[in-house]
Each structure stands twice: as structure tokens, then as C-alpha cells.
Amino acid sequence: MAAPASASEFELSPVKFSRLTKRGIILGLSLPQVIAVSVAVAVFVASLYAGGPAALYTAPIWGTALGLAAIPVGGRKLVEWVPITLHWLLRQLLGQTRYRKRIVKPRPAGTLALPGDAAALRQYEDPETNAVMVHDPHGQTLTVLLEVTHPSFVLLDPGEQERRVHAWGRVLSTASRSTRIARLQVLERTVPDSGTGLAQWWAEQGHDDDSWVARTYRELIDRAGPAGERHISTISLALDMRAAARPIRTAGGGLRGAAAVLRQEMATLTTALRTADLHPSDWYTTGQLAIMLRSAYDPAIAATLERAGDIGQELAAAGPVAVEETWDRLRSDSAHHVVLWISEWPRSLVYPGFLAPVLLSSGIRRAFTLLCDPVRSDQAARDIRKKKTEYISDAAQRQKVGQIEDAQQTAEYQDVLQQESDLTSGHGVLRYTGLIAVSATTADELEAAVSAIEQAAIQASCETRRLVGQQAQAFVAAALPLCRGI
Known part of the structure; x- marks a missing residue:
């Protein structure tokens, strides 16, 4: 007879984030x-x-x-x-805060029609996987992405949630141990539902005999489809071409050799995702990426593009027609945008589903991005030793001048010690950056949506700050799956 499971097997373990370091150079x-x-x-x-x-x-x-x-x-x-x-x-x-598409002067072949510093990005289609790879000639990275489907986390029982959290941790650990990965981006966004799911169900299960009932049902599907919204999760993987210079040369050099090295990382990531009970799709093609980029800048056309077949699947024409950047917001073709930075993660113990108020907010078009930058173990160890030395020397200096020890500085020092303990135990080190891009049709609707997201972040025990003076660059990092930083 099997022994009964203990209560701890069905309890969800809380987690704690390290504080944002605010220590200065001296005092x-x-x-x-x-x-x-x-x-x-x-x-x-x-x-x-x-x-x-x-x-x-x-x-x-x-x-x-x-x-x-x-x-x-x-x-x-x-x-x-x-x-x-x-x-x-x-x-x-x-004049770098304004962008207008040059209609009579098309973009060169192989380039992405994006404004700002993202205009240098190039596309490369892998002949073996048919995946589109985005090459950054300045940052020397090669990026590929896929879509991930998963069951609703909040509806699972605590034991299953705990198991999936540990499985996702193993995925991140796999990414952090590779010295050839420059960045991992997790993007979760809401898009208007085009109604293709309802239309497909009606085509397969319905009986369209052109009767009054069938015509009424068909009209209801056409009207109700675009009114809903759905969530799409993508994972982008960026290869560091400088760190992988030797295997790239071995594979033939150039973008072809880099694509061969990136395929190895793609296979490793796909295997890790399946092990974590996540369902990865095929790697994005040129047409899928083009629709995603166009929908980010022009949300009003998203549902139409999804139902239009092969229309809008050219990357050379997938960028915005016009972009206007102000101090604290951005305006593109059919929407206004604001990018928020998660400046403080929860300081107390929270459960893994703490972001549910932000991710499950309804009626708001937003994109949540988590940028994960792996840090090599030797570099992480050096950084931790440097931080420890600086904290100890600052404490001695404050004691000499008679300055009272601050509890915030003590907590930050304890976080450094915890990071050192985790690194010694064999865990990888990742630097996280959280961004939220909020979009709306008008400026008034945008402010209302930003206020709602800020309140949802407070419920999630997070602190958000509106980025200023860099909204265009931040929007590319937050709303586009290109592994771009700010």
C-alpha cells in the first residue's frame, strides 16, 4: 500500500527577489x-x-x-x-524622435522596416528549419523565436504548480549554463481575437444550410470574433556571435555558420521546454514575424491580417508608416503607447503566480516582457566578490564618519550573500529586466489603461515607473520579440 503524501508535497513554496542595488560609490x-x-x-x-x-x-x-x-x-x-x-x-x-516611412524608396532586400536603432536589423531565413533569424550587425547577435502554449497556471492545484515552477527553473538553468546565449526573452501579449477559432469550429461542426438560423449564427460569429482577446506567449533566443566565434568558424563562418550553431541551442531549448510540459510551436517564419511586428505598431489591423491569408507577410513592409515619440509616450500608426519599467520586484515572500493581476487584466492591450541575461559563473563570482568588498568598505567608512547603518543597505548585503550561496550550490545567474508596453486607441484611453496596469502591479507587490526620454527604444524592447535591450 502506498504511503500517503505529506502536506508539504502539495504546498506551493514562496519565493523572494533580490533588491535593486542602490549603493553608491562612496557614502x-x-x-x-x-x-x-x-x-x-x-x-x-x-x-x-x-x-x-x-x-x-x-x-x-x-x-x-x-x-x-x-x-x-x-x-x-x-x-x-x-x-x-x-x-x-x-x-x-x-529629428530622431519622428519617423516617416519612405514609400517611394523601398527598404533594401533583407532588412527590417523598423525605425530608430532597430533599422540596422537584418533577416536571414534558415534553409534547414525555414525559421527566420534576425541578425543585429552592431550587437553581433542572431535571434530566433517560437510560440509556447500551456495550460492556465492559476487553475492548477498547488502540487502541479510547484512541479511546473521547478521545471521552468530547469529551462532557465539550461539557458544560463550556455556561454553562447546572449539573451532570452519571454513575451506575453494580448491581441484581439480575430474569430478564426469560432469560424473554424462552425466550418467543422456546424450545418450551414443557408437557413435563417444558419445565417444568424454565421453573422453572430463574424461580429463576436474580433470583440474578444487572447494571450500569446513567445520565447526568443539570441546567440552571442562573439562568444561563439570559434564554433561559427568551424561550421563555415558567416551567417550560415552562426545559424548552424544557433540550431544547436534551438534544439536544446525545445527539449527543455517539452520536459517542462510546455508545448513549443515550430520556429517562427518570415510571414509570422512580419504579422507580429505590424500588429505591434498597428493594433487595429491585427485581426484583419490574421484572417487575410498571405497578406502582410513581407518583413520589408511590416514596419510602421509613422512614429512620433514624445518625452513620456509613443504614437504609431493606429495607437498610443507607454512603456513601464518594473523597477522593484516584490521585497517580501510571494508565490510564483504573483503576476496574475498584471497578466490577467482584461480589456487592456499590453505586452509583458521579461529579458533574461545569462551571466557566466566566473564573471558572476567576480561580481559578487566585488560587491561584498564594496559593502564591507562602505560600512567601515560610514562607521568612521559616524553615519548610522541603513537597514536597506543591510538587506542588500544579505541578498549578495544569498546569491553567493546559490552560485556555490550550482545554480545559474540571470539578470532580469521587466517591461510592460501598454497600448490604446486614444490618449485618454491610454492613460486609463496605464493607471489600471499600475494598480495591478501594486496588487502584484511590484513597483513600476514610466520610462521617459527613451520610449521608442523601450517599445522595441518591450513589445517586439527581438531580444533588444535598453
Whole structure:
């Protein structure tokens, strides 16, 4: 007779995230703050040596420098806004915040019709798998993607949820151990339901005898289909062509050799996903990627493209017609967009389904992206040793000047110790970046959707911040499956 299962086998284990490091170079001051304070001290000391009212005359200089280093605005000190603002003004001066498609001058063959720094991306179709691979000549990466289907996680029992969490951890561990993977991107997005599922069911199961009932049912399907929404999950894999230079040369060199090396990583990832009870599709073709890119910039056409057969499957014409970037938002063909950055993950213990309020929010078109950057074990060990040394030296410096130890700094140091323990136990190290791209038809609807997503993030114990001065670049990273960073 089998022994009864213990209660712990059916309990879902909580998890804890490391805090975002906010430690500065010295005494909690960042590099821009140190520079500003140094300028203020140098000007003030020089004015004292000059004698007379020189200190009063130079007060606007050293006073402004101290104010830039000390006054916070929007979660940052004023001095940290200076490079962001200058870069934004320079881009505006050079006309880089506006994009218009050149209709009479088509894009060169093999390029992606995307604006901004993504215009340099090239496409390569693998002759063996028919998968489309996106080549970044500047970042020296080669990216491929597939779609993943899975049962609803929140409807599973705790024991099955725990098993699937560990299985997904093994998938990430497989990716982190490979020294040839530059980045792994998990993209979960909502798209309008085109009604193809209902139409297919009616074609297979219905009896269309052109009667009044059949005509009414057919009209209801045509009207109700595009009104719904569905969730699509994709995983993108980027090969680091610099790290894989030797096997690429062995495989023949160039994009052909890089594609051969990437196929090995693709096979490994597919096997790991199937082991985790996930169902990967075939790798995306040129037409599938073209529809996905077009739908991101022009959401109003998404349902039409899905039902239109072979229309819209050319990457050379899949980009937006017009893009207008402002300080805190982006406007493309038929939508307004805002990108939010998850600046703080939950600080307390949470269960793996903690993102359900964000991912299951209905009536909002959004794309949630998780960028995973693997860190080699030797590099991770060096980084951890460096952080430990800096924390210990900062604590000694604060003790000398009589500064009280901050609980936040103590918690960050404990996180570093936990990371060292996990690395010693054989776990891989991944750096996570969470982005949420919210889209709507009008500016008012966009603000309402952003507010709803921010409230959902609060329910998920996460802190979000709206990115400014880089919305176009952030949108490419958050809404497109191209493994792009910001």
C-alpha cells in the first residue's frame, strides 16, 4: 500500500527577489552626485582662498551643484536627469524622435522596416528549419523565436504548480549554463481575437444550410470574433556571435555558420521546454514575424491580417508608416503607447503566480516582457566578490564618519550573500529586466489603461515607473520579440 503524501508535497513554496542595488560609490552617493559635490567643494574652497566676498559671488555655482546632487525629482537626483535630458534634446534637434516611412524608396532586400536603432536589423531565413533569424550587425547577435502554449497556471492545484515552477527553473538553468546565449526573452501579449477559432469550429461542426438560423449564427460569429482577446506567449533566443566565434568558424563562418550553431541551442531549448510540459510551436517564419511586428505598431489591423491569408507577410513592409515619440509616450500608426519599467520586484515572500493581476487584466492591450541575461559563473563570482568588498568598505567608512547603518543597505548585503550561496550550490545567474508596453486607441484611453496596469502591479507587490526620454527604444524592447535591450 502506498504511503500517503505529506502536506508539504502539495504546498506551493514562496519565493523572494533580490533588491535593486542602490549603493553608491562612496557614502551612498552615485558617480554623478560625487562629481557635482566635488565641483561644489572645489569652487567653494577656491573662493575661500581668494578672500573677500568671493564665496558670495560664487554661491550660484556651488549652490547649484549641491542642489543638483541633493534634490530628488521623480525618484532620481537632479544631476542624474542631466544626461537623460541632454540626450533627449539632442535627438529632438537631429529629428530622431519622428519617423516617416519612405514609400517611394523601398527598404533594401533583407532588412527590417523598423525605425530608430532597430533599422540596422537584418533577416536571414534558415534553409534547414525555414525559421527566420534576425541578425543585429552592431550587437553581433542572431535571434530566433517560437510560440509556447500551456495550460492556465492559476487553475492548477498547488502540487502541479510547484512541479511546473521547478521545471521552468530547469529551462532557465539550461539557458544560463550556455556561454553562447546572449539573451532570452519571454513575451506575453494580448491581441484581439480575430474569430478564426469560432469560424473554424462552425466550418467543422456546424450545418450551414443557408437557413435563417444558419445565417444568424454565421453573422453572430463574424461580429463576436474580433470583440474578444487572447494571450500569446513567445520565447526568443539570441546567440552571442562573439562568444561563439570559434564554433561559427568551424561550421563555415558567416551567417550560415552562426545559424548552424544557433540550431544547436534551438534544439536544446525545445527539449527543455517539452520536459517542462510546455508545448513549443515550430520556429517562427518570415510571414509570422512580419504579422507580429505590424500588429505591434498597428493594433487595429491585427485581426484583419490574421484572417487575410498571405497578406502582410513581407518583413520589408511590416514596419510602421509613422512614429512620433514624445518625452513620456509613443504614437504609431493606429495607437498610443507607454512603456513601464518594473523597477522593484516584490521585497517580501510571494508565490510564483504573483503576476496574475498584471497578466490577467482584461480589456487592456499590453505586452509583458521579461529579458533574461545569462551571466557566466566566473564573471558572476567576480561580481559578487566585488560587491561584498564594496559593502564591507562602505560600512567601515560610514562607521568612521559616524553615519548610522541603513537597514536597506543591510538587506542588500544579505541578498549578495544569498546569491553567493546559490552560485556555490550550482545554480545559474540571470539578470532580469521587466517591461510592460501598454497600448490604446486614444490618449485618454491610454492613460486609463496605464493607471489600471499600475494598480495591478501594486496588487502584484511590484513597483513600476514610466520610462521617459527613451520610449521608442523601450517599445522595441518591450513589445517586439527581438531580444533588444535598453
